[in-house]
Amino acid sequence: MRLRLLEATVQCLAEHGWAGTSTTLISQRAGVSRGAQxxxxxxxxxxxxxxVEHLTLVRGDELALAAAALPTGPRRTRAVLEMLGxxxxxxxxxxxxxxWVAARTDPALLAVVGPFERVTGRETHKLxxxxxxxDESQPGSRELVQATLDLIRGLGLANTISNDQARRSRILDRWAAVLDDELPRRSKEQG
Amino acid sequence: MRLRLLEATVQCLAEHGWAGTSTTLISQRAGVSRGAQxxxxxxxxxxxxxxVEHLTLVRGDELALAAAALPTGPRRTRAVLEMLGxxxxxxxxxxxxxxWVAARTDPALLAVVGPFERVTGRETHKLxxxxxxxDESQPGSRELVQATLDLIRGLGLANTISNDQARRSRILDRWAAVLDDELPRRSKEQG
Known part of the structure; x- marks a missing residue:
């Protein structure tokens, strides 16, 4: 029942936004009584x-599994970007x-979302x-990984009000080539 | 009076968000009667x-002026990124x-915001x-400019819930070096 409520909440946020998501709507969607909720x-x-915490953890597990299944060799960089996209x-x-946007102007929500976003950001960076x-011991390497994640976040935002898939695919093709040129790697097997 | 209302609206959106912005709050802030509003x-x-249309135009004019004042030579790329940041x-x-986020789940707002965002996006790309x-006639050049703007949009989003300036500055340093390596230019004077 707890799980059904959590999944209904994420669906409501995605479909109706923060302002349009009420606890009544969530309990209806989950098929759970108000009292139980x-x-x-x-x-x-x-x-x-x-x-969001729960499903980001689930998704993090999925990402870790997908990471283990990534190809090696010259197509790997592009495959990593596809997965992140x-x-x-x-x-x-x-x-x-x-x-995130609601928390910007809601201090009580920010107090919870802020620390959670920092942890998520660190884990995504590490993965x-x-x-x-x-090879993060090389100068500029850390910043290029950060830039990659900020790019992907910007592409995520662009995709929210129109289907941006074709444009995103061309940009990630180019970005993969840039990373293969510019990013220092720990081993020489890839890139 | 029209101008005062428009500027008060942007201030209210920035401070209180879409859900927290009411026409009453805007008229109070602008010092304009409800009837006149x-x-x-x-x-x-x-x-x-x-x-937002009005102030993006104003800001576009400011950007065009700032563009005319950018340095030439090896520091130009970084200065462009600073300005965009x-x-x-x-x-x-x-x-x-x-x-943008409100329009995602509000079809009436999306019908207005969507076309406006496309025009703004094209103009920012062109600038x-x-x-x-x-040199957009070279393969991959267009995508590298798009990636630059999506990166900057992602950095803008990251900055909304914490002051991200120091991290952003290091990322833009690195990205300027990448562009100087990778982006085909029309003239050979810069980069």
Missing amino acids: LHHFPTKTDLVVAA DHFTSDVFVAALEL TVEMLDA | LHHFPTKTDLVVAA DHFTSDVFVAALEL TVEMLDA
């Missing part, structure tokens, strides 16, 4: 933060974006370093 | 769209972000091509 999550903020255009990203086999 | 702008959507962390960007002296 209030028992698990007393406020909208409790519910929303638990939902998929992640940052998913319903989970869109739900997180709604929270990306591993996937790209980046 | 309703005469100029019958709905919140009319007011908000006119305000300032633009995408301003109150005008934050107000546009609020509209960036000029500022960087990019």
Whole structure:
């Protein structure tokens, strides 16, 4: 029942936005009584933060599995970018974006979302370093991985109000070539 | 009076977000009567769209002026990125972000914001091509300019819930070096 509530919350945020997401709508969508919902999550903020935290963890596990299945060799960089692009255009990203923007002008929400976003950001950075086999001991390497994730976040934002897939694909082709030219790697096998 | 209303609207969006911005709050902030406001702008959507359109035009003029004052020579690329970074962390960007996210789940708002964002995007791209002296006839050049703007948009988003200036500055240092390596230019004077 807790899980159904969390998944319904992310779906509501993605479909109706922060302002359009009410605890009533979530309990209807999850098929859970209001009383049971209030028992698990007393406020909208409790519910929303638990939902995005939970599904980001699930998605993080999926990413780690997908990372293990990535090809090696010359196509690897582009495959990493494709995977990240998929992640940052998913319903989970869109739900997180709604929270992020709402938190900007809601101090109580920001107090919860802020620290959570910092942890998520660090974990995504670490996974990306591993996937790209980046050598962070070399100058400029860390910043290029950060730029990659900020690019992908910008592409995620661009995709929210129109289907941006064709343009995104061409940009990621070019970015993969840039990384293969510019990013120092730990081993010489890839890139 | 129209101008005061438009500027108050952008300030309210930046400070209180889309959901927290009411026509009452805007008229108070602008020091304009409700009657006069309703005469100029019958709905919140009319007011908000006119305000962001107006201030993006003003900001576009400021960008064009700043572009004319950019240094030439080896420091030019970094100066262009600094200027764009300032633009995408301003109150005008934050107000546009609020509209963008609200439009995602509000079809009436999207019908107005969508076409406006496409025009703005094209103009910013064109200006960036000029500022960087990019040769778009060369393969991959267009995508590298697009990637630059998507990176800057991602950095703008990252800056909304924490002051990200130091990190952004290091990333833009690195990205300027990449562009100088990778971006084909029309003349050979720069980069």
